[in-house]
Amino acid sequence: MEFLEQLIQQLINGISLGSIYALIALGYTMVYGIIKLINFAHGDIYMIGAYAGFFATANLGLPFVPALIVSMVVAGLIGMLIERMAYRPLRHAPKIAVLITAIGISLLLEYGGMLLFTPQPRTFPNVLESVTYHMGPFVVNSQQIIILVVSVILMVILTYVVQKTIIGKAMRAVSFDTDAAQLMGIDVDRIISATFGIGSALAAAAGVLVGIYYNSIDPLMGIMPGLKAFVAAVLGGIGIIPGAMAGGVILGVIEALVSGFISSTFRDAAAFAILIIILLFKPSGLFGKNVREKV
Amino acid sequence: MNLKKKVMSMTSLAVGMTMMGVLFAGCGGNDAANSNEIKIGANFELTGGVANYGSQALNGIKLAIKQANDAGGVNGKKINLIVADNKSEASEAANATTKLISNDKVKVVLGPATTSNMLATTQIATDNKIPVIAPTGTNPKITVGEDGKVKPFIFRSCFIDPLQGEVMAGFAAKTLNAKTAAIYVDSSSDYSKSLAEVFTKQFEAAGGKVLLQEAFLQKDQDFKSTLTKIKAENPDVIFIPAYYEEVGKIVKQARELGITAPLLGTDGWDDAKLAEIAGAAPLNNTFFSSHYSIQDSDENVKKFIEAYKAEYKQEPSVFAALGYDAGMMLIDAIKRAGSDDPEKIRKALEETKDLQVGTGVITIDKNHDPIKSAVVLEMKDGQKIFKQKINPTKE
Numbered sequence: 001m002e003f004l005e006q007l008i009q010q011l012i013n014g015i016s017l018g019s020i021y022a023l024i025a026l027g028y029t030m031v032y033g034i035i036k037l038i039n040f041a042h043g044d045i046y047m048i049g050a051y052a053g054f055f056a057t058a059n060l061g062l063p064f065v066p067a068l069i070v071s072m073v074v075a076g077l078i079g080m081l082i083e084r085m086a087y088r089p090l091r092h093a094p095k096i097a098v099l100i101t102a103i104g105i106s107l108l109l110e111y112g113g114m115l116l117f118t119p120q121p122r123t124f125p126n127v128l129e130s131v132t133y134h135m136g137p138f139v140v141n142s143q144q145i146i147i148l149v150v151s152v153i154l155m156v157i158l159t160y161v162v163q164k165t166i167i168g169k170a171m172r173a174v175s176f177d178t179d180a181a182q183l184m185g186i187d188v189d190r191i192i193s194a195t196f197g198i199g200s201a202l203a204a205a206a207g208v209l210v211g212i213y214y215n216s217i218d219p220l221m222g223i224m225p226g227l228k229a230f231v232a233a234v235l236g237g238i239g240i241i242p243g244a245m246a247g248g249v250i251l252g253v254i255e256a257l258v259s260g261f262i263s264s265t266f267r268d269a270a271a272f273a274i275l276i277i278i279l280l281f282k283p284s285g286l287f288g289k290n291v292r293e294k295v
Numbered sequence: 296m297n298l299k300k301k302v303m304s305m306t307s308l309a310v311g312m313t314m315m316g317v318l319f320a321g322c323g324g325n326d327a328a329n330s331n332e333i334k335i336g337a338n339f340e341l342t343g344g345v346a347n348y349g350s351q352a353l354n355g356i357k358l359a360i361k362q363a364n365d366a367g368g369v370n371g372k373k374i375n376l377i378v379a380d381n382k383s384e385a386s387e388a389a390n391a392t393t394k395l396i397s398n399d400k401v402k403v404v405l406g407p408a409t410t411s412n413m414l415a416t417t418q419i420a421t422d423n424k425i426p427v428i429a430p431t432g433t434n435p436k437i438t439v440g441e442d443g444k445v446k447p448f449i450f451r452s453c454f455i456d457p458l459q460g461e462v463m464a465g466f467a468a469k470t471l472n473a474k475t476a477a478i479y480v481d482s483s484s485d486y487s488k489s490l491a492e493v494f495t496k497q498f499e500a501a502g503g504k505v506l507l508q509e510a511f512l513q514k515d516q517d518f519k520s521t522l523t524k525i526k527a528e529n530p531d532v533i534f535i536p537a538y539y540e541e542v543g544k545i546v547k548q549a550r551e552l553g554i555t556a557p558l559l560g561t562d563g564w565d566d567a568k569l570a571e572i573a574g575a576a577p578l579n580n581t582f583f584s585s586h587y588s589i590q591d592s593d594e595n596v597k598k599f600i601e602a603y604k605a606e607y608k609q610e611p612s613v614f615a616a617l618g619y620d621a622g623m624m625l626i627d628a629i630k631r632a633g634s635d636d637p638e639k640i641r642k643a644l645e646e647t648k649d650l651q652v653g654t655g656v657i658t659i660d661k662n663h664d665p666i667k668s669a670v671v672l673e674m675k676d677g678q679k680i681f682k683q684k685i686n687p688t689k690e
Contacts, residue, residue: 006527013519119346119383121540123571132551139552214516214544216572220344224514256520264509264521265482 005137010260011253016144018252019151023206024229025236025244026158027079027199033175033239034195036095040102041082042203043226044109047219049075049204050211051117057127064127064212068150071208072201079200080193088189106226113219121218124211143213154205155245158198162241167194175239231275237285246287332375333635335360335625336395336404340412343383347566348408352430352618353378355653356405358606359622369629381407385415392416396423402635403428405621408614410434410486417449426641428452430621431614433459433562434485438663448637450644450663452621452652456486459561459584460493462669462685463534466582468501470683471557473531475504479521479545481537482510490536490561498534506530511541518545519552526554538563543572550577562586565613565672565679575677586613587654588670588681599653611653620652624665 024046031039053071056062062070086105090098131142162168173181174191182188210225211217232251236243251271258270278285337356340349360374368374377399379391388407395401396419404420404427407413413432420427429437429451438449467473476498481487495505506528509521522545525533533549533556535542542564549558560583570578587596589610599619603611611619627650628643629635647659657665671682 006523009523010520013517013523017517017519114342114346119342119344121568121572123568130551132553134553141551210516215547215574216516216540216544218514218540220514221516224512225516259509259520260524264511264524267520268512 009138010256012140014253014256016147018249019148020206020210021229021232021251022245022248023151023202024225025232025248027203028230028233029238029244030195030199034192037098041105043222044106045075045079045200046203046207047222048078050207050217053208053211054122054124058125068208071204075204076197076201079196083193083196110219117219121216123215128212147209171195228271231271234275235278237288240287243285243287332373334375334401336401337376337378338381338391338404338406340383340408341380345383345409348614351612351614352408355615355618356622359619363626369626377401381412385412388412389415392419396425402637403640413437417446421446421448425637428621428625431617445662448641452624452665453617454667454669455664456489457493458669460490461497462584463559464494464497466671467532468503475506475530477506477525477530477533478508479535480510483513487536494534518548522549522552526552532557532559534559536561539566539569543569546573546577570677578674581674582671584669584671587616590681595651616654620654623652
């Protein structure tokens with residue numbers, strides 16, 4: 001294969017992987033934007049979503065789209081429940097206490113999942129026909145296209161919700177200045193709860209897509225993608241929604257190029273090296289503006 | 296006044312409980328000294344990442360012990376199996392073996408299942424002079440230390456990695472007539488890396504050439520970028536010494552990318568989940584080495600498979616079969632030792648010769664490893680087809 005052909009194939013691989021990172025990164029970034037919390041349990045919500053999708057297809061026999069919706073609803077509710085039980089009581093506690101709680105929730109979900117679902121990997125039933133298209137020397141799988149299409153649709157819906165609806169306006173207001181928003185009569189708790197719900201639903205969609213495409217889910221599947229999505233969110237500028245989308249895709253492409261042209265052993269090192277470089281040189285991320293600290 | 300009374304009664308209750316505890320502990324102690332049971336410890340991965348392997352190996356062991364106990368026990372004594380869970384972690388594995396030896400006073404320990412967890416326990420067993428059998432750990436370092444000396448109390452009942460690497464390198468070079476190979480290894484596992492080493496050495500000795508070696512990590516989901524790179528080199532075969540969970544995804548994605556070369560693997564592939572994850576069609580033209588085949592025509596293998604099916608209502612996995620082998624090897628050694636003295640059991644284990652176990656016949660060599668045959672299996676339409684049996688050449 002010629003260099004150029006390989007490059008294009010790697011870009012195809014990278015973009016489909018990156019759109020998954022982007023979906024997960026959105027949840028990180030939304031929650032951070034609104035309550036300045038790095039929700040480390042977010043990767044595990046993605047796992048919960050994958051399992052919800054699995055039970056919806058395998059046990060209830062639902063086709064792809066209804067299963068995706070069921071899983072997004074279930075994960076959204078669990079995300080809201082976690083916020084209500086674990087984070088809301090700590091709203092006025094030091095940041096570090098909430099962060100540690102988030103790690104605790106993450107471990108609870110991972111090992112609780114192991115107890116409930118058993119550690120054995122599960123395979124999704126065949127709900128989406130997988131067709132491989134050969135376009136000249138390039139190979140694209142129909143499921144890769146579906147991942148990309150579903151991700152783009154969800155991101156468009158999210159952008160619409162955040163920019164055009166009342167709840168989106170309230171979210172932006174809370175994110176901009178919580179106290180002022182409260183004074184204007186916005187129910188801050190309800191808005192934070194909705195943010196967790198939406199972020200978790202997006203992660204769940206990523207979980208279902210991954211489950212169907214890679215055909216294997218397990219209770220610890222959320223750890224690595226969770227960390228990578230965190231890198232993606234920071235890369236794009238944490239708290240900024242378009243930043244998370246771009247960050248996810250860029251990270252996916254970088255990983256594909258590194259393993260394709262340098263060495264697969266450097267892939268994860270490259271991903272986390274990006275995190276360090278961004279934090280050193282542009283902590284506000286690619287899409288972030290350098291704002292002065294509010295006093 | 297009332298409170299004081301309450302405290303008093305609580306204290307006396309506590310004292311009473313403590314005394315009872317002492318009494319019971321005393322009882323337990325006496326029981327162990329002159330009992331009519333033999334205590335065996337089992338340290339396995341019952342929860343955590345590789346719980347699948349640990350629990351299946353334990354099923355095999357339980358079957359072997361049940362058969363021995365039903366037949367009247369060993370030397371007139373019943374075997375009492377005490378199980379500890381190491382949560383699939385090396386540090387917990389060390390704790391579990393310590394607990395089995397010092398609290399439960401077991402005479403022998405079986406397990407853990409995986410190489411890394413096994414390695415964490417060998418020093419503890421050696422220090423306490425308690426024999427250990429590794430039922431499924433295939434890394435040579437389990438029985439032979441870094442200094443090249445055999446660990447006196449550590450035994451194993453399955454074959455070792457170099458044999459698998461050799462078998463598959465020979466299979467690639469001779470049966471498949473491959474001239475070039477790519478290796479795709481799981482760099483988070485010692486098992487995978489040591490197999491890659493042996494394969495490279497043997498394949499190049501047979502006149503082949505390893506074009507490139509790439510790596511992935513456990514729990515990875517996407518392998519397409521690396522597979523695209525491997526495809527560009529166009530090797531005759533691809534050797535993937537790893538566990539079924541990742542292998543399943545690799546095989547599926549490799550076929551999607553249009554890689555048609557034969558894919559080769561080792562016993563980590565041998566699980567029913569492999570076909571579920573990869574799908575039946577992508578697995579065509581893949582081959583792997585393993586410990587036994589369910590299609591083996593040998594009478595003793597058949598007998599074991601029947602007994603296992605009757606007990607657990609499913610076909611024995613490789614881990615279950617190897618667990619059963621370890622149980623058989625231990626029971627035989629205790630019989631010949633004529634006692635449950637750890638030192639005597641150790642000596643008997645060392646002298647194991649031509650013993651019929653579930654998957655074949657084993658003789659323990661000077662490195663405390665069994666001399667045992669391997670099989671090569673081919674995947675066809677999701678079924679494992681027995682391809683060839685390769686008998687050990689060394690010694």
